[in-house]
Amino acid sequence: MAQLTCSKLTAGYEGKAVVKNISFAVNAGDYLCIVGENGSGKSTLMKTLLRLKSPMSGKIEAGDGLHLNEIGYLPQQTVIQKDFPASVREVVLSGCLNGCGLRPFYNRKEKKLAAENMEKLGITNLAKRCYRELSGGQQQRTLLARALCATRKILLLDEPTAGLDPVATAEMYDLIAELNKSGTSIIMISHDIANAVKYASHILHIGGQTMQFYGEVAKYEL
């Protein structure tokens, strides 16, 4: 069974559908890219997948040993984080929280995991720096390290390269591809179709309130 199966999903706000009739499945190791115009409902779909909002109709099922709290998420940047006094280490560690349950503090294993993920993303030297004072690329790496603390199974990324310069963008794509090679499934929103086609294994194209295309990248016509 697939890790995440989405069948005939309709999602929207306050009774008004934004996207209708979306069906797809993500297997372990897949790299699904969701593309579409601005405002076509990509973020809405992702939030529904994450159960931040309930679907208006249709079903989302987790399988293949995936638990619902084993999903890593990299949100589209929100304003509130802009002046937050938080060190990189604090942000990354907060990704471990889903393993804590009622335990109030992080244990040694979780601190080690956070350190490993910072190392992997090359931000160990930034650990004590203030999150809000980092460059866009460094901030995205921090959030990615946090997502990796939450899970190694599946990552949902909402426009991880938005606002990054070309070099940082390329680095970000390479990083994500590397994670994918090491076995993490990826669902990524992007409106950079060229790169989506280059890296992804599957494409989901949303437009006109519904699914324009879903399938392997080789069959996707630009």
Next chain:
Amino acid sequence: MSFNERLDQLVYLFQNFAFARYALIVGVAIAFCSSLLGVTLVLKRLSFIGSGLSHVSFGSTTIVAAVAMGIGVENFQNNIFWVLPITILCSIWLLLSGPHSKIKGDSALAMLSVGTLAIGYLFMNIFPRSANLAADVCTVLFGSTAILTLGSKTWMVWLCVGLSVAVSVVFVLFYNKIFAITFDEDFAAATGIKAKVYNMILAVIIAVIIVLAMNLVGALLVSALVVFPALTAMRVFKSFRAVTICSVIVSVVCSTFGILLSAMYDNLPLGSVIVAVNIAVFAVFSIIGLVLRRG
């Protein structure tokens, strides 16, 4: 009177009168716990929840007192037992309506705070509790005028201290969760943290803090007591933990200093002095922050 004479008088006061010592204990306890959530409130754009909720407590104080008089209860003093639950309910309503609701946080706050303020003042005029209405209103709005009122009721002292300790313990136990839902509620919820539950806990803590802080600085100045130490610490420190620890220290030092000043000079009202000291420290930290960034 010279400064030294006033200092001697202060020492005499604290050596000989329990109420003065109690006032200091209450002040420190309230200052300690009221600064804990400052960062969270500033960052959730809820700086004014302090004002809003304190107006709610103001409104419910007067209404409860009026009802008590109506049913013939004289000397109605234990109104904190009514005011606290009402304030907690309003706090939960405000926080849970959250960023995605139809009435945005700040307009809901404005409605609630102005509404209850008006109703409260209305009730105070219709059912005056004492002959000196203006003094009553002033006390509720600007807090205890002198430390005498703060430390004179022993049960109130212990209630304040007990609630402060409880709030601090809950804060420490949920520190990491509070960090996570303040920094990024969506991420927390997506990875299976029960953000709603923790927001609820946050709302209860905030309400308790507001009701406590009202005793110290009054309804109008509550926001200052809650928010200033956090803003001050944020000028200099960059991590959540450092900011939290620093704002607690700033808050306790400022309040202690304010209480002592107010005890030394009869014409310095307690609440305003504490806030004034906070403003001064904020200015100092702003300068330090600027210098650090330049250097």
